[in-house]
Each structure stands twice: as C-alpha cells, then as structure tokens.
Amino acid sequence: MENLENLKQQILSNIQQAPDVKALDEIRVSAMGKKGAVTELMKGLGALPQDEKIETGKKLNVLKQEIESALSARKDALETAELNQKLASESVDVTLPIRPENQGRIHPVSKIYEEVVAIFGQMGFDVAEGPDIEDQFHNFNALNMPANHPARQMQDTFYLPHSATEPFDMDKSYVIRTHTSGMQIRTMEAQKPPIRIIAPGRTYRSDYDATHTPMFHQVEGLVIDKTTTLAHLKGCLYDFVKAFFELDEIPVRYRPSYFPFTEPSAEMDIGCLKTKTELKIGAGNDWLEILGCGMVHPNVLKAGGIDPDEYQGFAFGVGLDRLAMLKYGIPDLRTFFESDVRWLKNYGFAPLDFSSMTGGLSNNGGQTR
Ligand code: DAH
Numbered sequence: 001m002e003n004l005e006n007l008k009q010q011i012l013s014n015i016q017q018a019p020d021v022k023a024l025d026e027i028r029v030s031a032m033g034k035k036g037a038v039t040e041l042m043k044g045l046g047a048l049p050q051d052e053k054i055e056t057g058k059k060l061n062v063l064k065q066e067i068e069s070a071l072s073a074r075k076d077a078l079e080t081a082e083l084n085q086k087l088a089s090e091s092v093d094v095t096l097p098i099r100p101e102n103q104g105r106i107h108p109v110s111k112i113y114e115e116v117v118a119i120f121g122q123m124g125f126d127v128a129e130g131p132d133i134e135d136q137f138h139n140f141n142a143l144n145m146p147a148n149h150p151a152r153q154m155q156d157t158f159y160l161p162h163s164a165t166e167p168f169d170m171d172k173s174y175v176i177r178t179h180t181s182g183m184q185i186r187t188m189e190a191q192k193p194p195i196r197i198i199a200p201g202r203t204y205r206s207d208y209d210a211t212h213t214p215m216f217h218q219v220e221g222l223v224i225d226k227t228t229t230l231a232h233l234k235g236c237l238y239d240f241v242k243a244f245f246e247l248d249e250i251p252v253r254y255r256p257s258y259f260p261f262t263e264p265s266a267e268m269d270i271g272c273l274k275t276k277t278e279l280k281i282g283a284g285n286d287w288l289e290i291l292g293c294g295m296v297h298p299n300v301l302k303a304g305g306i307d308p309d310e311y312q313g314f315a316f317g318v319g320l321d322r323l324a325m326l327k328y329g330i331p332d333l334r335t336f337f338e339s340d341v342r343w344l345k346n347y348g349f350a351p352l353d354f355s356s357m358t359g360g361l362s363n364n365g366g367q368t369r
Contacts, residue, residue: 004056007037008063015070021078028071038064098351105348108324109217109336113200114355115362116219116320119243120198122357123236125221128197130183132204133160138182139175142303143261147171151260156206158214176204180220181261184296184315187222188304193311194225200320210332217320224296224306224313230264233293233314241270241290245327246361247282254293262294262315281326288326291318327362 011031018024031038042060045053117127136147145151160174183199199220206214223232234254242250251271259265268291273284281288293316298308321333328347330336335343355361 004041004059004063007041008066011037011067012070015067015074018074018078021075021082024071024074024078031067032064038067104351105344106351106353107336107344108328108330108347108349109320111349111355111362112320112324112327113217115244116198116200116318116323118355118357118361119240120221123196123239125196125198128183128187128199129201130177130180130186130199132176132202133174134177134182135174136171138185139177139179142185142300143181144297144299144303145260149260158204158206177201178205179203179317180218181315181317183220184222184261184300185304188224188301188306193306193313194223195313196223197221208334210334211322211325213321213333213337215337216333219318219320221293221316221318222296222313223315224301224311226311228313230295230314233295233316236314237268237291237293237316241268243357243361244323245270245281250282253287257292257294259292259294261297261300262292263297265292265294267292268316279326279329290323290326291316293317 011027014027015024018027030036033039038060041056045057045060048056121127140149140152141147157178158176159168159170160176161168162172162174180199180201180203183197183201187195187197187199199222201217201219202215203218204215205212208214221236223236238250238252241252242248253269254266255269257265257267267289269287270290271282271284272286272288273280274286279288293314296313296315301308301311301313321336324330324336325333330347349362353360
C-alpha cells in the first residue's frame with residue numbers, strides 16, 4: 001500500500017502545481033478518467049483476495065474523495081485568479097481625459113446659459129422655467145399689453161390654433177412665447193414676494209437675418225420686494241456684466257426706453273471699442289446695447305396678484321444668443337442652429353469645464369476651445 005500513498009502524494013502535488021484549468025483537467029483525466037491511474041486500481045480490486053479487497057477498496061474510495069476535493073479547490077483558486085487577472089487587465093481608468101478626437105462639444109448657448117445661471121445663482125436668484133407654448137394672458141395681456149396694443153406688432157408672433165376643429169380665432173389662440181417675460185407673471189402666481197428669479201429659455205419670433213433667428217434664447221430677471229429700487233437694478237446689472245465679461249471695470253449707461261411692462265424703462269449699454277476688424281468690450285468710446293430693463297409696471301404686479309402699493313420691483317430681459325456672439329466673437333446667429341459639427345468644434349466648449357463663480361466662468365484662457 002506504500003504505492004498507493006506515493007500515488008496520492010504525486011497526484012495531489014500535480015494538482016497543486018497545475019498552472020491553469022486546462023492542465024488541471026488533464027490531471028483529473030490521468031487519475032480518474034477511464035484509463036486513469038486510480039480507475040485502473042479500482043479495476044484491479046476484483047483480482048484481490050476478499051479481505052484485501054475490502055480494505056483496499058475503502059482506501060481507494062478515500063483517495064478518490066481526497067483527489068476530487070483537491071481538484072475542486074484548485075479549480076476554484078485558478079478560476080478566481082483568472083477572473084482577477086481579467087478584471088485587472090480590462091479595468092477602465094475613468095479619470096483619464098476623453099481622447100481629443102472623440103470629444104463632444106458644448107454649444108456656446110449652453111455655455112452662456114450655465115454662465116448666466118452661475119452668476120445670478122451666486123447673487124441668490126432662483127431659476128424658473130416655464131412652457132414654450134404660452135397663452136396670450138401670460139405672454140401679452142398680463143404684461144400690460146392688451147389686445148390691439150401696438151407693442152404686440154413689435155414682436156412677429158407665431159400663433160397656434162386653440163382647437164384642432166374650430167376655426168382659427170386670434171383672441172383665443174396660443175402663441176409660442178415671443179419672450180420670457182411671461183415668466184414674471186407665472187412666478188408671481190406661484191410664489192409670494194420677496195421674489196428673486198431668472199427665467200432662461202427658448203423664445204420665438206418670425207424673423208431671419210444675421211442677428212435674428214426664428215428661435216432664440218432669452219433670460220428674464222425679476223426682483224420684487226417692499227423696498228426694491230432702481231438703484232438695486234443698476235447695481236445688480238452692473239455686477240452681472242462685469243462678472244459675465246470677466247472684467248474688473250466696464251463702463252455702463254442706461255438710455256430711457258419703452259417696454260409696456262416696466263415704468264420707467266431703460267436699455268443698458270456697455271462700453272466698447274469698435275474697429276473694422278475687432279470689437280473689444282470694456283474700453284473705448286463706443287457703446288453696445290446689451291439688455292432691456294425697468295421697474296415693474298404696477299399693472300403687471302396687479303395682474304400677478306401683487307399689491308403695487310405694498311410691493312415694487314425691477315425686471316430685465318437679455319438675449320442669450322446675443323451675449324454668446326459678443327463674448328465669443330461669433331459673427332452670424334444663423335450658424336448657431338445649423339448643426340454643423342465643424343462649427344461646433346471651433347466655437348464649442350470642453351464638456352468638463354463647468355462654469356462657476358469660484359472655479360472660473362468661461363475658462364476661456366485655457367485650451368478649452
Ligand atoms: N421682453 C423684452 C423683449 O423681448 C425684453 C425685456 C425688456 C424684458 C425689459 C424685461 C424688461 O423684463 O424689463 O424684448
């Protein structure tokens with residue numbers, strides 16, 4: 001029976017040293033297969049005398065079990081090692097930068113949107129979003145623009161039928177919003193003052209040239225409180241343009257203007273230098289119109305359910321696309337919406353450059369464009 005012990009040691013040591021699952025299987029076949037060493041011994045049992053037969057049979061059964069459990073333990077160990085090696089070799093380093101040739105780009109309008117939200121967010125404004133399809137009450141009437149008001153003709157409005165079956169009725173029809181100012185009313189309806197919101201979003205007018213597209217973007221601003229004054233408006237918008245153009249100083253002026261929903265109304269200009277080839281913002285003797293603003297008209301407060309004897313506030317409206325054109329020197333608005341990948345490669349932004357007031361607004365100095 002010494003032979004049996006030797007055989008056992010030999011097989012167990014082979015199992016321990018099997019380099020992979022395939023080699024392990026070969027060892028299993030050579031021991032336990034049809035012509036395996038242990039199988040052969042089992043076959044030989046019949047020729048033994050009765051008492052030896054029983055004893056050797058028991059030993060062989062124990063041996064078989066030992067070999068089987070050693071095989072399965074080794075198999076587990078090899079499989080785990082193989083899996084770990086595979087996992088290690090296939091692991092992805094998610095912190096690696098995207099390969100430049102595969103990198104998508106953020107559209108300048110999305111970038112400007114983020115920047116504007118970052119600036120006003122830091123000033124404590126909430127972001128309010130509303131529907132593109134608007135009723136005439138919110139888009140016009142409540143903003144002190146009743147039917148037949150001449151200001152309605154200033155905006156080349158797209159009207160939508162109010163019903164699929166009834167004939168078109170101008171008074172009942174919906175519009176796709178011509179401005180984001182309707183969000184002033186929706187905000188007043190939804191919350192009590194003090195109010196401090198910006199409402200960015202898509203707006204629509206029937207217009208098409210280098211500086212107008214049928215769909216464009218605006219941000220509306222609204223601040224209402226008991227003691228909100230024109231001085232707050234000026235301070236807020238001054239801080240905004242400085243932060244937006246990333247300049248310490250920037251000349252500004254307010255020109256009297258007219259909007260039905262504000263009284264007084266103004267347009268804000270910023271200083272710039274215009275040459276034949278260049279537009280430089282911040283210094284120089286020229287002015288550039290940047291936004292419309294004013295003190296919220298008492299009729300608008302009333303339409304929003306706010307008592308104008310108790311509350312007052314200011315509002316402003318800025319074109320996001322126009323801001324993008326100015327800040328990033330993009331000459332033609334129509335190109336914004338042509339979905340030309342070459343354009344986006346040139347004017348777009350790296351997706352991981354988030355805009356923030358602390359980490360940098362546009363990251364425009366780096367290799368992000
Ligand atoms: N709604 C105006 C437009 O689309 C922009 C505007 C001007 C909004 C003055 C305002 C404002 O809130 O006070 O041209």
